[in-house]
Amino acid sequence: MRNLAARLGKRFVAFASGTGGTILLGAEALEALFAGRPRWGLFLQHILDIGWRSQLVVLVTGAFTGAVFAAQTFFQFNKVGMESAVGAIVSIAMCRELGPVLSGLMVAGRVGAAMSAEIGTMKVTEQIDALRAMGVNPVDYLVVPRALAMMISMPLLVAECIAVGILAGYFVGVDLLRIPGAYFVNNMLHFTSWTDVVTGCVKGLVFGVLIVFVACKQGLDAKDGAVGVGRATTEAVVVSSLIILIANFFLTMGLNIIFPVL
Amino acid sequence: MIEGATQPPPASLDASKEALIFIRGVQKTLGSQKVLRGVDLEIRKGETLVILGRSGGGKSVLLKMLIGLMSPDEGTIIFDGTNLSDLNERELAPVRRRFGMLFQGAALFDSLDVAANIAFPLREAGERNPEVIEKKVREALALVGLDGQQKKMPVNLSGGMRKRVGLARAIVTRPECILYDEPTAGLDPISTDGIDRLIKDLQNRFHVTSIVITHDLGSAWKIADRVAFLHQGRILEVGLPSDICGAKNPLIQDFVAGRCGEHSLV
Ligand SMILES: Nc1ncnc2c1ncn2[C@@H]1O[C@H](COP(=O)(O)OP(=O)(O)OP(=O)(O)O)[C@@H](O)[C@H]1O
Ligand SMILES: [Mg+2]
Numbered sequence: 267m268r269n270l271a272a273r274l275g276k277r278f279v280a281f282a283s284g285t286g287g288t289i290l291l292g293a294e295a296l297e298a299l300f301a302g303r304p305r306w307g308l309f310l311q312h313i314l315d316i317g318w319r320s321q322l323v324v325l326v327t328g329a330f331t332g333a334v335f336a337a338q339t340f341f342q343f344n345k346v347g348m349e350s351a352v353g354a355i356v357s358i359a360m361c362r363e364l365g366p367v368l369s370g371l372m373v374a375g376r377v378g379a380a381m382s383a384e385i386g387t388m389k390v391t392e393q394i395d396a397l398r399a400m401g402v403n404p405v406d407y408l409v410v411p412r413a414l415a416m417m418i419s420m421p422l423l424v425a426e427c428i429a430v431g432i433l434a435g436y437f438v439g440v441d442l443l444r445i446p447g448a449y450f451v452n453n454m455l456h457f458t459s460w461t462d463v464v465t466g467c468v469k470g471l472v473f474g475v476l477i478v479f480v481a482c483k484q485g486l487d488a489k490d491g492a493v494g495v496g497r498a499t500t501e502a503v504v505v506s507s508l509i510i511l512i513a514n515f516f517l518t519m520g521l522n523i524i525f526p527v528l
Numbered sequence: 529m530i531e532g533a534t535q536p537p538p539a540s541l542d543a544s545k546e547a548l549i550f551i552r553g554v555q556k557t558l559g560s561q562k563v564l565r566g567v568d569l570e571i572r573k574g575e576t577l578v579i580l581g582r583s584g585g586g587k588s589v590l591l592k593m594l595i596g597l598m599s600p601d602e603g604t605i606i607f608d609g610t611n612l613s614d615l616n617e618r619e620l621a622p623v624r625r626r627f628g629m630l631f632q633g634a635a636l637f638d639s640l641d642v643a644a645n646i647a648f649p650l651r652e653a654g655e656r657n658p659e660v661i662e663k664k665v666r667e668a669l670a671l672v673g674l675d676g677q678q679k680k681m682p683v684n685l686s687g688g689m690r691k692r693v694g695l696a697r698a699i700v701t702r703p704e705c706i707l708y709d710e711p712t713a714g715l716d717p718i719s720t721d722g723i724d725r726l727i728k729d730l731q732n733r734f735h736v737t738s739i740v741i742t743h744d745l746g747s748a749w750k751i752a753d754r755v756a757f758l759h760q761g762r763i764l765e766v767g768l769p770s771d772i773c774g775a776k777n778p779l780i781q782d783f784v785a786g787r788c789g790e791h792s793l794v
Contacts, residue, residue, distance in 0.1 A: 301618060384639075395597050396635035400649045401621035 284505075288483045295409045295479070302406030309411040316377050316412075317419030323372045324423045325430050331364050332356060332431025336438040340445065349445050353454035356435035357428075361462035365428035367514050370473035373420065374506040378481040381412060382502035385485025386495040394486070404486065413478045420474030421467040428466055461525035469517050473510050480506040548573040548705065548737050549594060553603035555761075556589060563589050565761030566603070576731050576738040578748045580772070580783065581758035587741045588632050590758065591707050594739065595627050596620045625653065628703040632710055632741075634694035636682035642669070643678035646697045653701050668696040671726055673719065688715045695723065699730060705737040706730065712744050724750050745784065749773075757783070 339352045385408055388394050394404050432454070439445045481502040488498040547570035556564040563586040571577050581587050592598045593605060596612045605612045607623060615623065628649075636645050646665045655661055669675045672692035682690060691714060698706055711727065712720040724747045730736045742748050748755060749769050756766040757780055765775050773784055782788070 388637075391638070392631050392633055392635040393637055395592070396629075396631060396637070398597055398617075398620075399595055399624055399627070399629040399631075400652055401623075401625040402652055403618060403621065 284483070287487070288479050291405070291409065291483045291486070292475075292479045294405050295413055298403060298405045298410050302403060302410060305407065305411050308407070309414050312412050312415035313419060315380075316373070316415050317422060320373055320376055320419070320423055321426075323376055324369050324427045327368050327372050328360070328365065328427035328430035329434040331368055332360055332434035333438045335359060335364065335431070336435035337443065340439060340443050349439075349443075350449035350453055352439045352445055353435065353450035353452075354457035356439070357432050357454045357458045358462055360428045360431040360435070361458060361466045362518070363514070365431060366424045366466045366469035366473060367510065369420070369424045369427045369470060370477070370510040370514075371507055373423065373474070374477045374481075374510060375503055377416070378477045378502045378506045379499050381478070381481040382485040382488075383495055383499045385482055386488030386498040389486060389488045390491050390494060408486075409478070409482045412482065413475065416474040416478045417471060420470040420477075424466050424470030425463070428463065465521050465525060468521065469514065472513060472517060476509050476513060477506045480509065547571060547606075548608055549739075550606040551590075551594075551603070552606075554590070554593065554600040554605060555602035556586070556593070556598065556600055558589065563761060564600070567758070567761070567763055569756055569763050569766065571737060571739060574731065574735045574737055575753040576727065576740060576751050578752035578755045578769075579739065579741045579758055580743075580745075580748060580755060582783075583743070585758050586761055587758055588709055591629075591709055591739065591741060594707060595624050595629060625649075625701075626704050628698035628701065628706040630691070630694045630698040630706070630708045630711055632713075634682075634690040636685075636690060636693055636697070638682045640682075641678065642674070642680050642682070642685070642693050645682065645693060646700050649697060649701045664700055665696075668700040669693075671699070672696045673722055688719060691715065692719070692723070695726075699726075702734055703736070706739075708738065708740040708742075710741055710743065712742060712747050720744065720747060723747075727751050745786075 336352055336356045339355050340349055343349050343351055343355075385394075388397075388408075394408075397404050397407055436447075436450060440447045440450050484498040484502040484505070488494045490497075549569075549571040551567055551569040551571075554564055554567040555562070567590060579587050579590070589598060593600055593612075594607070596605075596615065599613060608626075610623065612620065612623070636642075637648065640648065643662075643665050646668050647661045650661050650664055655664075665678065666675055669677065672695050674689060674692055674696065677685070677689070677693075682693070685693065691711065695708070695711055698708070706727075708727065712723050715723065727738055727740065728751055731738055738751075740748075740751060752769050754766060755769050755772045757764045757772060757775075757777075759779060765772060765777060765780055767775075772780060775781065775784075
């Protein structure tokens with residue numbers, strides 16, 4: 267019993283110090299934004315890595331989510347003769363929840379893992395010490411360009427995911443399941459407002475920031491060689507995925523205050 | 529004056545002014561192990577100081593402390609009048625740029641090729657002209673006998689080549705002080721002699737202050753102005769190479785003779 271309590275206590279301390287460390291890293295990056303020298307080359311390279319190379323993953327995710335959501339909504343709503351609402355449901359769900367959360371999770375898996383593995387390997391092979399020895403601040407060099415690139419890329423990826431999801435929903439609903447196209451589109455436009463799209467993109471931005479700082483923190487703290495890099499990578503993906511899901515709830519509630527659903 | 533003294537001189541303002549690097553009472557615990565237990569040492573401007581000691585004795589840790597990569601738990605390290613513990617990470621950067629450091633494991637950036645690795649400190653120092661960079665990279669590589677390998681990636685280099693690229697990267701900006709962690713480990717005798725000459729040459733031509741960790745006694749006697757012997761977290765002896773060779777301490781005698789005697793079994 268006491269053992270269990272001690273272990274829980276230890277987990278809690280580890281959790282608290284990890285959270286604290288990640289927040290501190292965020293603060294350091296903010297400071298570095300002003301104190302450090304901007305590194306546009308690295309920034310562009312990471313835009314390519316994060317934004318461009320995540321296209322396929324995000325497109326497939328968006329397309330099949332939109333498609334399956336349209337189909338399921340249709341099957342249920344068809345029973346009560348409300349199939350014309352499918353377009354509106356798909357578009358609102360994609361904008362507000364599915365687009366940002368699923369893109370966030372996919373990017374956490376693809377980009378977050380790569381970041382923590384790369385930075386973690388640099389840490390355990392003394393490359394970060396080598397940077398510091400040359401008077402280069404690792405936060406300036408490694409974290410800031412990634413964070414900026416992520417903040418640009420994530421909202422765009424989310425917007426893309428939403429668009430593809432709605433298109434796929436249209437294809438399934440109208441072309442496959444024979445919902446009249448005019449009803450689908452009209453209802454969709456009537457019930458979806460720009461605030462839904464903004465909500466999605468804001469969520470994407472926040473998730474992107476969370477992924478970057480969790481992944482970079484895990485990488486920078488990696489130790490114990492290859493095992494440690496593996497552990498850091500796993501932690502980065504698990505923690506950032508969970509944080510995305512948790513933060514999503516609070517963002518939904520918070521954004522609902524800013525953009526209330528009328 | 530202090531030359532050849534077996535005991536480090538007492539702490540005094542004079543000594544801290546004269547020495548480029550002044551180390552006093554440095555202690556460091558890593559994990560559960562007390563690695564350094566009070567290191568006292570001065571490094572003078574323009575000299576080559578060789579640090580000898582058993583493997584795992586804390587030499588690399590000490591070297592990293594000299595540029596603030598690790599900070600001492602106790603004690604002070606003063607470089608050119610500044611106490612390193614007074615500086616934060618960002619304030620340390622200009623101090624660090626006056627150093628060049630060769631890591632024990634070379635620590636090359638594995639995402640960059642050889643040329644980009646060596647160009648890195650040049651670019652950080654503000655050099656923008658690609659022709660100048662290329663020329664300096666070629667010169668630095670030629671000094672370590674690797675001109676023509678610019679395009680290789682670090683993972684595709686042999687251990688000794690990696691070490692030499694690390695060396696080229698450490699010296700390319702002509703820093704005033706260079707820290708070498710086993711520059712000749714894993715090199716053939718001819719390359720070893722080349723590196724020894726390079727270290728001496730840098731000292732003679734550019735008045736570089738060098739601190740060299742090595743297990744290669746042949747190199748040590750060749751390059752050292754002074755030798756310090758680190759054992760169990762303390763400097764056991766510091767002096768001219770001849771003083772170390774003739775030291776009374778049985779452990780140092782065993783070390784110099786390369787013999788595993790009763791004193792050496794820790
Ligand atoms: N980051 C670290 N965490 C915990 N212990 C460490 C760390 N770095 C070094 N040590 C320990 O400190 C001691 C000294 O290590 P150091 O690398 O300085 O030895 P060394 O004198 O350079 O040995 P060698 O000649 O084999 O390179 C070792 O026992 C090592 O295990
Ligand atoms: Mg060492």
